Amino acid sequence: MADWQPTATLETLRRRAELMAAIRHFFALRSVWEVDVPVLAKTGVTDLNIDSIPAELNGRRHYLQSSPEYQMKRLLAAGSGGIYYLGKAFRDDESGRRHSPEFTLLEWYRPGWDEHNLMDEVSSLLSELGVVAEPVKVSYREIFQQNIGLDPHAAPLEALQQEATALSGSDFTAVSRNSCLDLLFSLGVESTLPDGLVFVYDYPLCQAALACSGKDSSGVPVARRFEAFLNRMELANGYYELTDAVEQLSRFESDLALRTAAGKSAMPVDHQLLAAMKSGLPACAGVALGVDRLLMRLLSLVDIREVLPFGIRCDVND
Amino acid sequence: MATYSTNEIRAGLKVMLDGDPCSIVENEFVKPGKGQAFNRVRLRNLKTGRVWERTFRSSDSLEAADVSDRDMQYLYNDGEHYHFMEPDTFEQYQADGKTLGDAVQWLREQDTVMVTLFNGQPLAVTPPNHVELEIVETDPGLKGDTAQGGTKPAKLVTGAVVKVPLFLNIGDVVRVDTRTGEYLSRA
Numbered sequence: 001m002a003d004w005q006p007t008a009t010l011e012t013l014r015r016r017a018e019l020m021a022a023i024r025h026f027f028a029l030r031s032v033w034e035v036d037v038p039v040l041a042k043t044g045v046t047d048l049n050i051d052s053i054p055a056e057l058n059g060r061r062h063y064l065q066s067s068p069e070y071q072m073k074r075l076l077a078a079g080s081g082g083i084y085y086l087g088k089a090f091r092d093d094e095s096g097r098r099h100s101p102e103f104t105l106l107e108w109y110r111p112g113w114d115e116h117n118l119m120d121e122v123s124s125l126l127s128e129l130g131v132v133a134e135p136v137k138v139s140y141r142e143i144f145q146q147n148i149g150l151d152p153h154a155a156p157l158e159a160l161q162q163e164a165t166a167l168s169g170s171d172f173t174a175v176s177r178n179s180c181l182d183l184l185f186s187l188g189v190e191s192t193l194p195d196g197l198v199f200v201y202d203y204p205l206c207q208a209a210l211a212c213s214g215k216d217s218s219g220v221p222v223a224r225r226f227e228a229f230l231n232r233m234e235l236a237n238g239y240y241e242l243t244d245a246v247e248q249l250s251r252f253e254s255d256l257a258l259r260t261a262a263g264k265s266a267m268p269v270d271h272q273l274l275a276a277m278k279s280g281l282p283a284c285a286g287v288a289l290g291v292d293r294l295l296m297r298l299l300s301l302v303d304i305r306e307v308l309p310f311g312i313r314c315d316v317n318d
Numbered sequence: 319m320a321t322y323s324t325n326e327i328r329a330g331l332k333v334m335l336d337g338d339p340c341s342i343v344e345n346e347f348v349k350p351g352k353g354q355a356f357n358r359v360r361l362r363n364l365k366t367g368r369v370w371e372r373t374f375r376s377s378d379s380l381e382a383a384d385v386s387d388r389d390m391q392y393l394y395n396d397g398e399h400y401h402f403m404e405p406d407t408f409e410q411y412q413a414d415g416k417t418l419g420d421a422v423q424w425l426r427e428q429d430t431v432m433v434t435l436f437n438g439q440p441l442a443v444t445p446p447n448h449v450e451l452e453i454v455e456t457d458p459g460l461k462g463d464t465a466q467g468g469t470k471p472a473k474l475v476t477g478a479v480v481k482v483p484l485f486l487n488i489g490d491v492v493r494v495d496t497r498t499g500e501y502l503s504r505a
Contacts, residue, residue, distance in 0.1 A: 049353055093325070093355070093376070096347030168356075168373035179375065182353035187373060209352050227351075237351050262377070288351075 007311035016295055016307060019129060023086055023106055023291075026128050032082040032108060037071040039064055039088055043270040046255035047209075048262060051092035053101070064090035067288060068107050069210065070273040073241070076109055076284060077276035084108035086291070097303045098233065100312055104291040111284040115211075115226050115240040118285040119199045122228055122236055125289075126197060130298055131230065133196030139216065140203050147189045152181060152204050153220050160184065178206050193232045201226035210251075211239035228289070230297050238287030245277035320382045324357040324374040332364070332385040335372070339364045339383035339436045348373070364434065364441055383436065387444075390433045392425050400425070402433050402440070413440035421445050423478035424496045445496045450505040451475050452491050459487040469501075 006013070024034065044052025044063030052063040065071070068085040075083055089105040110118055123135045144152040150159055160180040164172035167187050172180055181204060201224075202216045208223035216222045224240035242248055252269045259266060295307040305311025322333060324345075331342045340361040349355040355376035362369050364385065374380075390402040390411070399412040400422070411433060415422060417440050424445040425431065434442040455473035469481040472492070480494055482501045491505040 047352065049349075049355065094347070094349060096349075099347055099349060169370065170372050170374050170378070175375070179354040182350050183356060183373065186348055186350055186353075186356065187358075207352070234351060 006309050007305040008307055008309055012295070012299060012301070012307055013309055015299060019291070019295055019298070020086065022129055023125070026125055027084050027108070030082070032084050032110075033080075035068075035072060035075055035080070035083045035085055036087065037065075037068045037075070037085055039090070041065055041071070043070075043268045043272075045070075046252045046259065046267045046269060048255055048258040048264070051264075052267065053090045053092045066091050067105065069286070069288070070270050072107065072109060072286070073273060073281055074276040076111065077279055077281045082108070082110050095312070098293060098296075100292065100304050100308060102312060103304070105288050106291050107286065107288040109241075109284050109286040111282040113285040115201065115224050115238055115285050118238050118287055119201070119226055119228070122199075122238070122287060122289070123197065126230070126294075129294070131197060131294075133230075135197040135199060136194065137199045137201065140200050140222075141216070141220075143189055143193075143200055144185065147192050148184050153222065163188075177204075181207065190229065190232055190234070193229050195231050198229045199226055200229065203227075208242075208251075209237075209239070210242050210248075212242050214240070226287075230294070233293055233297065234290075235293055235297075236287050236289035238285060240285050241281070241283075243277060243281040243283060245274050248277055249274055319384060321379040322382060323376070324359065324378045324380060325355070325376040327357070327359065327380065332383040333361070333380040334383045335361060335363075335370070335380065338366070339385050339441065340370070341385075343369060347376075349376075364436065384438075385434060385436050385441065387432050387434050389430050392427060392429050392431055394427055395425075400443075402431070402443075405430075411435070411440050413443060417441065418443050421496075424449055424451075424476055424494075426451065426476050447495060447497060448493055448502065449496055450491055450493050451478070453482070453486060453488050456482065456486065456488060459485045 040055060040062050042062055045066050050066050052066050055062045055064055067089050072083060072085060085107045088102055090102050092101060094101055141152055148163055150163060157177050160177060161173050161175060164180040164183045168183055172183065202222040203225040205213055205221055205223050208225060211223045211225035213221055214224045226238050227234060228236040256266055292304050292307050296304060301307055322331065327333065327342050327345050329342050329344060333340055333342065340363050343360040343362055346358040348358050356373050357376055358373045360369055360371050388404060390404050393401040393403055399414055400418055402411045421443040432444040433440050451474040453472045454475050457470050468484045470484055471479050472482040472486065473479050480499055480501050482492055493502040493505045495502055
């Protein structure tokens, strides 16, 4: 007989419903309004490490959105003010205990704020939602240096490659700076973080993604990006947003060059986003938070499918 | 030989790593939201039995190992090598004592065992989980002692020494778990 039962208990699903309601209540009190942007659009993302899931619509290529970011930025450029999205996002080839190809994102933007204001609001939200922990803030450089013994901004590539090779047990001697940093952070830093809520900020410039560049307290150029970790699990990623359309286009183009070099399909560039940025994206901070992972932590569950009504089973251990 | 992308290797698959055949124990997907995807893999080296932990990029690939498990009949020991035969093809294989390891104490001629072949050569020999073997050496049995819990050492026909209840005698056949070396019952 076909296995029709939910992968989460009904009690977990009730907690999930309460969590969604509490998030909406939090933003209603702050006059940040919900926007229900489409999950289906003609463009996806150009990121090297995020694969949009294609969908055919009347024979024309579309993509399920890996994040509501570009469409929300078009609303911000249209003058929306503070907005949030609470809904589905999709990413191909991501499946495991902490990953589901379809997952629930909470993403919000605060015009006029910087990333540090937004970290405070992430803390307030999590505390409202039942995360009992005094947040800790630490720069990427400090936590990286403490655990790996190298300065992530200044260390030569060969030193990072050697450390990554030693830590992973496999050959990283020809691997990019970005991938070495990802490996060292994932294996060597994340696992050493303390219990509770930890914000890591001032990322290396090569990991800027959609964040503005800036300078840290000692004058070193950094990306104004932060991540939140809850009991060592990546929970949220935020930026003081890049608003410069020219710089944005050049980042899209370098993404596409990396995709080509990696043998990945080219992706159409979102010209509507670029046009919106050209017309004027207000200075703002934005953050995306994994709602499924938050629920996993609140309920002490270890597999993301335990918090999804019908978790998709397509990872290697199934 | 075929290769597997590290993102598709699952428990039980046999792959080559550092020149040795390994069996995948576990494969965990690790990925920073914006970053490179990795697979954190635990593998058992089939030559040494040691478990390795390695992290690969999900785009990496590993060569498949030519490893297979076959049921074979144990024929004889010529003093140096142990000889096995595949019952369907009558093809014979020989393995040395190092390859056999602890399995040697459970081998009885004509019995069927599992031989793991790597590139056509025996890599390991695994006896059945349960075997029934005759006692060839032990202290005399104590009649009427069946209810008490005492044990004594007994040497079996294959050379293994196991602890058995006091009432058993030379010539009795016992059932033993080869994984733990424990007496299970009188056969």
